[in-house]
Amino acid sequence: MTQSFAHLDPTTLAQWLSEGRSLKLVDIRDPMSFAQGHIPGSRHLDNTTVAELVDKTPSDTPVVxxxxxxxxxxxxxxxxxxxxxxxxxxxxxxxxxxxxxRPEHVER
Incomplete structure (x- = not known):
C-alpha cells in the first residue's frame, strides 16, 4: 500500500497556525535559506535531523x-x-x- 500525503494550501496553514493547532512544521530547504527566513515555528530538516524527527514525533502528529x-x-x-x-x-x-x-509571517 502506498503511503500518501495531502496538499496543503497556505491559507489553511495560516489558519492552523493562528489557531495554535498542534503540528510539526519542517523546512527541507538548505540551511542558509532557512536561516535567511522561515515560517515561525518551523524547524530545519535534513538528512542528519530526520531520524530524530521520526523517532521523537508521535505518529498522530500532523507533519507539514x-x-x-x-x-x-x-x-x-x-x-x-x-x-x-x-x-x-x-x-x-x-x-x-x-x-x-505573508511577509509578516516570516521569521528572519
Whole structure:
C-alpha cells in the first residue's frame, strides 16, 4: 500500500497556525535559506535531523513539509508518510509563495 500525503494550501496553514493547532512544521530547504527566513515555528530538516524527527514525533502528529516551491516537499512528505505518520502535508507553493503572500509571517 502506498503511503500518501495531502496538499496543503497556505491559507489553511495560516489558519492552523493562528489557531495554535498542534503540528510539526519542517523546512527541507538548505540551511542558509532557512536561516535567511522561515515560517515561525518551523524547524530545519535534513538528512542528519530526520531520524530524530521520526523517532521523537508521535505518529498522530500532523507533519507539514515546506520546500522552495512545493515540489521537493512532495517527495519528502511521501517518504515521511511511509515512516508511519498518519497525517503528512506538502505546502503548496512552498516557502517562496508563503513569503510572497505573508511577509509578516516570516521569521528572519
Amino acid at each position: 513539509v515546506v520546500c522552495y516551491h512545493g515540489h521537493s516537499s512532495q517527495q519528502a512528505a511521501s517518504w515521511l508518510a511511509g515512516q508511519g505518520f498518519d497525517e503528512v502535508y506538502s505546502l503548496d507553493g512552498g516557502f517562496v509563495d508563503w513569503a510572497h503572500r
